[in-house]
Amino acid sequence: MAVILTVAQQKGGAGKTTLVAQLAAAFAAGRRVAVLDIDPQRSLARWHARRQQALDAAAAGITFAEAAGWRLAGEIDRLKAGHDIVLIDSPPHAETEARLAVRAADLVLVPVQPSPLDLWATQPTLDLARAEKRAARLVLNRMPARGRLADLARDEIARGTDPALAATLGNRTAFAAAMAEGLGVTEAEPRSLAAEEVRALAEEIRQLAGNRL
Numbered sequence: 001m002a003v004i005l006t007v008a009q010q011k012g013g014a015g016k017t018t019l020v021a022q023l024a025a026a027f028a029a030g031r032r033v034a035v036l037d038i039d040p041q042r043s044l045a046r047w048h049a050r051r052q053q054a055l056d057a058a059a060a061g062i063t064f065a066e067a068a069g070w071r072l073a074g075e076i077d078r079l080k081a082g083h084d085i086v087l088i089d090s091p092p093h094a095e096t097e098a099r100l101a102v103r104a105a106d107l108v109l110v111p112v113q114p115s116p117l118d119l120w121a122t123q124p125t126l127d128l129a130r131a132e133k134r135a136a137r138l139v140l141n142r143m144p145a146r147g148r149l150a151d152l153a154r155d156e157i158a159r160g161t162d163p164a165l166a167a168t169l170g171n172r173t174a175f176a177a178a179m180a181e182g183l184g185v186t187e188a189e190p191r192s193l194a195a196e197e198v199r200a201l202a203e204e205i206r207q208l209a210g211n212r213l
C-alpha cells in the first residue's frame with residue numbers, strides 16, 4: 001500500500017503545487033508515483049499534461065488523477081493499491097475535500113514562507129490535521145540560507161507544536177523553470193542547488209515513512 005502525502009495549506013501561493021510536482025518527480029526515480037489534483041485551479045493537471053508531451057508516456061512515469069466530491073475517497077483507495085507513494089495537491093481552503101485528503105494522509109506537509117504572517121496563517125491547516133489525528137510537518141519554502149528572517153521563522157516554529165522538516169527549499173527560479181517543461185528540478189537540472197534541496201526533502205520524508213518507502 002502506498003504512503004499518502006497530502007500537501008495542504010489554506011494560503012494560496014505558499015508552494016503546494018510546486019512541492020507536489022518536485023517531490024513527485026524526485027520519487028519517480030525508483031518509486032511508483034501517483035499524483036492526485038483536487039484543486040479546481042488544476043495547475044498540477046497542467047504540469048502533468050506538459051510532462052506527457054515532453055516525455056513519452058513510459059518515461060513520464062507518474063500516474064495522474066483528479067477527483068472531487070464523493071469520488072475522492074474511492075480515487076485515493078484506487079491509487080493507493082498500485083503505487084508506492086501518492087501525493088495529493090489540495091485546494092486552498094479547508095472544506096470537505098481538503099479534509100478528506102488530510103484524513104487519508106500518512107503525513108501532511110504544509111509549505112510556508114518564512115514570514116510571521118504566513119506562519120500564523122498555517123494554524124487552520126495544522127488544526128485540521130490535529131482534528132484528524134494526522135502527523136503534520138511544516139516545509140519552509142523560499143527560505144533564505146541565513147539571516148534574521150530565517151532565524152525568526154525557526155524561533156516561531158520552535159514555539160509551536162508542529163515541527164518543520166529540516167530540509168527547506170530556497171527561493172529559486174529553477175523550480176518554476178523545470179515545471180514549465182513538465183519536469184522537476186531533479187530531472188531538469190540534477191546538479192543544481194534546487195535539485196539538492198528537493199532530494200534532501202525526499203530523503204527526509206522517506207525516513208519519516210520508515211521502511212514503507
Ligand SMILES: Nc1ncnc2c1ncn2[C@@H]1O[C@H](COP(=O)(O)OP(=O)(O)O)[C@@H](O)[C@H]1O
Nearest residue numbers: 012013014015016017018142169170171172176
Ligand atoms: N521555492 C520557490 N522559489 C521560487 N518560486 C517559487 C517557490 N515556490 C513556489 N514558487 C512560485 O510561487 C508561485 C506559487 O507557488 P504554487 O506552488 O503555485 O503555490 P500554491 O499551489 O500553494 O498556490 C508560483 O509562481 C511558483 O512558481
Ligand SMILES: [Mg+2]
Nearest residue numbers: 016017039043
Ligand atoms: Mg496550487
